[in-house]
Amino acid sequence: MTEKDTIQDKLARLPRRPGVYLMKDQRGKIIYVGKAVDLRQRVRSYFQSAQKLSPKVRALVEKIADLDYTVTDTEVEALILESNLIKEYKPRYNIDLKDDKHYPYLRVTVQEPFPRIHVARRVEKDGARYFGPYTNAGAVRETIRLIRRLFPLRHCRGPVDPAKSGRPCLNRHIDRCLAPCDGEVGEEEYRKLVDEVLLFLEGKQDRLLHELAARMEEAAQNLEFEKAARLRDQYQAVEAIREKQKIALTEGGDRDIIALAAGEDLGCAQLFAVRGGKLTGREHFLLTNPTGEDEAEMLAAFLRRYYTHAGEIPPEILLSGEIPDAALLEEWLRGKRGGRVRIHVPQRGAKKDLARMALDNAAMFLEQEVLRQRARDPQAALRALTEALSLEEPPCRIEGYDISHLHGEGTVAAMVVFENGVAKPSDYRRFRVRSVDKPDDYASMRETLSRRFARLAALRDAGEPPENMEDPFLLVPDLILIDGGIGQLNAARQAMEEAGYNDVPMISLAKEEELVFVTGRREPLRLPRNSAALQLLQRVRDEAHRFVITYQRKRRPGVRGSLLLDVPGIGEARRKALLKHFGSIAEMRRASVEQLAEVEGMNEAVAATLYEYLREEDRT
Template identity: 40%
Template structure:
């Protein structure tokens, strides 16, 4: 097979493109980019590579496909698109691959609005971030509004308060431009000051807050002084890393990594305006023996999403196609972007600092993982189950007097919520209030999905309820033929406050003894509470939708579909009442006449 593929690769074009190595069945096992497709693919099968994963990779390759591109930028885009879609075995996988929130300042408006967003668009607005810590983002927003009271309201709300400002004005969180409480010139000065702060002029800000604290104290406003003191502490603690100042006041991302065998920890320091303001940590599993190749792939995956692209990206080592990456990022940003590997000076110190943070992040996560392993092994010992419950799924049923029965599934991996695997169910085959049949239905429907992508069985299935619900779940697993492929337990509440819940394992009559493992039972209670919260939230959404529908029954031209559109867009009947006819008509699926009917009906 190796000789056959080598012979086939000789016919590949010597141009830029993306190659897709496939295993048996056509499943991609590795996807890469090359300036010269023929030379790159042939290098895998001619030997002589010092990359440790190559021998294992080529053994699994059954065929190779490729895509020819016009240039490196297009190749990078296609490579990362295919990796994100297929998640090949031998490409790196970002365990913390998610989009972070940023702040958006709409400087193109007469009175710019400060808001949060997860998407960075080319719309003329200023973007600050992203922020890895939600707590840090919240504190930053609150501080900005205290120091520079900018509006955060939508345009429709802004227009509705033209005669009287909203509560934020009276709480001194907004300067009230909607009601003419501040001139356009003075508001522009606030925007300028807030922009300077968000760009990282931290020392200037700290001096400003300290003066405000001292002035408040001198004037006897001790509550305000305490608030400013807390803000100073918050700025120091929530930045997550010590402040590092660059000699050049420009935006940079500084990449560092730490490697332990196939496990990589990447840290990206976000330097804005010359000061490191935040950091992002990513755990990566990669079979690459070549660290430079792993860094190259990480860079592509990181910026393929909606992360803000700074002027400079500093790397700890040189990668192939560095100029190609620079051109790709320049094209995405619309301005020149430099990808550099500094060898000395201030930038080199920043890279070393990123490497240090990556090492510390790896050590912290390793320690946390060890604690999680101890916790989960303790649960196995206390319950007597066969498997260590690294993956746990918990089910809960929710209804009101037997109506609108729903179920939730939450999943924990290594003692942490795996939220992309949460699921919600409407109970359809069971009528009335029958928790046993409802539990059978939802577990049966879940077990039928075994074999589908992202539907692998957990080590432990946890049922909210007593022995009745536990037996119903076992019957469902048995009817699907998977009862021996996982452990099954239930958690039943104890009467009174402060009690420890009882854990039952299927096949055992008495509850498990957790007297010497309180942490274990409290963790299982937390898993059950999360399932309960998820089910209750879904149930409230359904009730809310039903309430909206009933209140709008009889509106001419408003059927079930338009009611749902209005609910999803505005969220409540009160907000629909407050919307203008133009706002109602602007929703896709609505007409001007239907909007007028709604306003007339809800008047």
């Protein structure tokens, strides 16, 4: 029996019941997971006439070698099972959150006698309170720092036993912990602090301020002035944070507002968290869309994916558009929350305005991500560069050049190579500039390009073909990029004309304004900052700069004239004496052995060694 016969046999036996189906490829790997109210009808729809399927769904069906299914009692059970299987197997063709395994949560260990707060990467059924997930790990860490500054919870891990009183850590001495380990605070008092943290994370600043004011007054009446002062500082800090909440709804309550913008293969969901009638948090999530589903299906998939592991579920969820199975999702969320949940699309008022704002943000983030992906695509960047520079064809081989020196000493140059938009380190080369005695980037660039093309020009003039086509010096680049402005470009162009390669396109990229100077054009090009072409040029330029600086630092560990220390017989005293006498390494190169020996502390043997060393430097 063939694979197709096996699939057809299974299709014929599919029940007309709710459940989950799994599509597998030839290796038995699950490539798609779906749910259905009627398994027979839904699964068989994939194997209808190919003309009725979209191109991306046809691509999925062509890879199906086997299928399996699980029957459930209800649609809600099918939805839960589908979400869990997608999370477990991460099928290639399912809509899914990008990199959601990295999304952090804030975890408050309320199940412990003396809770603490920290970052968690997954939600466990351990009794702790979870907030998130969040897409910005840096913002999560900043939130923890803020909370620890406002609320002196313990930082240490493990259980706390006040009976075994120990020495408090530094956090106690800087008022960042109440030191339950030393018995300085009881469990009841510490729990009040934890409740304040929870109110803060829930966005209930008004209620938190009321609690802090009451505790502050109680402490003052009990003559606990240090405690009252600490509570006053907390009150003022929370009040300042509340004032930063610029957006407020006319109605109170807790709700999530979710909007989705969809592209061809990618979508972005924007989530606004409203707590107590104020906008307390914003997160955006990127979704993959391998089978080209519409926005409604993507939004529904995001809700299933997000709320499967969300730290909290509000009683109201506002959407930017209608979704399929809204009633089913409501039923599922009610079961998870243990209370009422309403999903709907606002039609007017402040809620609609917030939904529109969320949609605008989602569209903006999606556009930025698409541009970033295009910039990371080497072929797209090359095409954009070809158009921007009006080249006849994409520059498959790009060479970038940069010059570096340390206070005018030890000038070096570097050549980096990008092939098909990707760095090729095996073709990188370094140069020690020989003809320049003082800082002169123009002369250094002329020498570097002259030496780079000298062998190739010699072979061309002799009419001999290059023998080793893997030698980077025997290949003609499609584009040369110089780090610098019009002066560096003109110097490089002069060297190329002398070598007979003035037909090779050359440009330079100036820092700060990122202007692109092109030979033959009077005015520089100003490419958009988000241009894939500019970002490719920046990568080449930055790589050349990194490579030459690394070489410079390797040769000059940070001390002027430090290469002298590599000469046998020369130490720190002789190095200083030589530099004081000659002024620079360049002047030493011009000196004879006798002149070197005349320097205080030198002798003829060391002078002869230095003389040969400097000549060897010139030959490299």
